[in-house]
Amino acid sequence: MDVTPTDLPEVLILTPRRFGDARGWFSETFNAARMAEVGIGIDWVQDNHSMSAAKGTLRGLHYQRPPRAQDKLVRCTRGAILDVAVDFRAGSPRFASWVAVELSAENGRQLLVPKGFLHGFVTLTENAEVQYKCSDLYAPDCDGAVRWDDPEIGIDWGVTTPVLSDKDRAAPLLADAPRPFTWEGGK
Template sequence: MQFEPLDVTGAFLLRPERRADARGWFARVFSADEFAAHGLDVTIAQINLTATERAGTVRGLHYQLPPAAESKLVRCTEGAIFDVVVDSRPGSPTFGRWAGAELSAEDGVSLYVPAGCAHGYQALVDGTRTLYHASVSYSPQHERGIDHADPQLAISWPLPPSGLSEKDASLPPLSEADLPGQD
């Protein structure tokens, strides 16, 4: 795997190295040793699969507060998404920055989201499926989020955002969010 650092401290794109032959190809998409060598959390407490039926739909931006702060490893298994990580960790050198990348079932690229960062994505095609591994189980009392359209963040969504849940549509901007490390 190739680990490509993003503009958010601790966030990486992971590009599989495919080995092909007459049968097809093989690629390693997770290695605890390689993750640990990059200082990344290798714990997997929960695996989630989402189905997003319409292109343009935005899910997020979500995170959990300590002690339930979670890192995530996100992969698109069908279709394509624009995946976004926002540094919502006060005191981080990249606080308030976001990084985004297109992930598709075809390219097999994954995005590693460090604990304390908000995460969301937009479906780029109808019938998209996304699989993500979380280092901590879902904790409703620790769940928080940030407005996907926060003008301070100015995220460049590839399509006009649509299909937001009621919960996601009411998330606060970063400047008003309950952030990790705040009392």
């Protein structure tokens, strides 16, 4: 497993090795022992799988606040997405900074989005499928979102009129959102 830090050092790109032959390829996408070897000791408790039919479908920016905050390990298993993480920790020197990584079935990369970060993605292809692990169960009473097009964050999604859910369309701006996460000085 190749682990590459991003400009937000807590957000990591994980690229599992692929072993190919005449049949195709094989890849071990998750192994708890190998993850622990590279310093990732997260207990995953839920797997999610979404399919977005239209290119330009945007899901985000989402978070789940404490006490049910979630780490996420995201991968695209069909098509391609632009996956985005935003530092959402009050007091962080990188607050509202973001990174975007293309994840695709072809490149096999995964993005580790820790607690305290907003998460979202836009589909770059039709019929894109995304699978992700979560470190806590979905808790609707802890569910939250921030506007995908918030000017204070300024994400370049590559689309101006994405396909959105009603929830994402109605999400508050960053300035109006609660601050459920606090930066803990280097963590």
